[in-house]
Amino acid sequence: MSTQHHAHxxxxxxxxxxxxxxxxxxxxxxxxxxxxxxxxxxxxxxxxVGRTAPDLVLxxxxxxxxxxxxxxxxxxxxxxxxxxxxxxxxxxxRITPSNVSAGLHGFLPSTATPEDxxxxxxxxxxxxxxxxxxxxxGLAEYRxxxxxxxxxxxxxxxxxxxxxxxxxxxxxLGIKEATVKMYVTQVLAKLKVESRLQACLKARGLAxxx
Numbered sequence: 001m002s003t004q005h006h007a008h009x010x011x012x013x014x015x016x017x018x019x020x021x022x023x024x025x026x027x028x029x030x031x032x033x034x035x036x037x038x039x040x041x042x043x044x045x046x047x048x049v050g051r052t053a054p055d056l057v058l059x060x061x062x063x064x065x066x067x068x069x070x071x072x073x074x075x076x077x078x079x080x081x082x083x084x085x086x087x088x089x090x091x092x093x094r095i096t097p098s099n100v101s102a103g104l105h106g107f108l109p110s111t112a113t114p115e116d117x118x119x120x121x122x123x124x125x126x127x128x129x130x131x132x133x134x135x136x137x138g139l140a141e142y143r144x145x146x147x148x149x150x151x152x153x154x155x156x157x158x159x160x161x162x163x164x165x166x167x168x169x170x171x172x173l174g175i176k177e178a179t180v181k182m183y184v185t186q187v188l189a190k191l192k193v194e195s196r197l198q199a200c201l202k203a204r205g206l207a208x209x210x
Contacts, residue, residue, distance in 0.1 A: 008035035009125055012052055014045045015060035024058060024087070027114045031121060049082060056105075056124055057084045083124050087112065106130035146202075148190045156183040160196060161203035 011034050015021045021039050028034050040048035042060065049057070085106040105124035108116055109132070120130040146154060152173075159169045166184065170177040184196065193199050 009033055009055040009121075010036045010038070010052060011121070012048055012054035012057045013037065013039045014042055014048065014057055015039075016042050017060065020060065024117075027117050028058070028121065030114070031118055033125065034121070054082065056121060057082055059084050059086045060088055085120055085124055085130070100129065104129075107132065146191070149187065153183055153187050153190070156180065157187050157191075157199060157203050160184065160187070161200045163200075 011028055013021050013024050013028075015024070025037050025039065029037050038048065038052050038054070045057075045059075048054075082103050083105045084103045085108060086104065087108040088110060106120040106129055108120050108130075112120075123130040146157070149157065155173060156169060159172055164172070166177050166180045170180045173180070184199075188194065188196075188199055191199055191202055193202065
């Protein structure tokens, strides 16, 4: 998998464990395409992202509040599109369409080898994702449940089901509010429902998706 467009990538390691951080630095600094590596604590993520403009962030999953990347990434990254790979225990990471749309490009368990890190970083820097198959079953089920929706419409529906307004969805996805309104209209039509509430119920599996 080519990383030629990121031959001099800057990687930011955001974790509250100094020992774990040191181990990860030792691994990623050996990759030829990683030019620089910087570190920060979870609380210092926003400042570090703004100051160092990383190509990729390795984020300690154990430090996420409520295990929800969407509550972490957007406030921390601001308007900058940042790719994240989380690492740690799988139970602390939720792989959802909204997390992926927020920038989550991969997950590495505590047992990951240097080769696993290399595959994950290479994939993320090339614009792909790297997730254990067992963790993406929810995404597959989501897409299978609503095959009539485009990927962007699925993202809008997922954010809609979290109770977000059109304005917040537009901010999250980096698009105009008028565009969100168009997507919401398309989603309602394709799901054959008449309201946002009914769409939310379908997205949560509380109503028939037929």
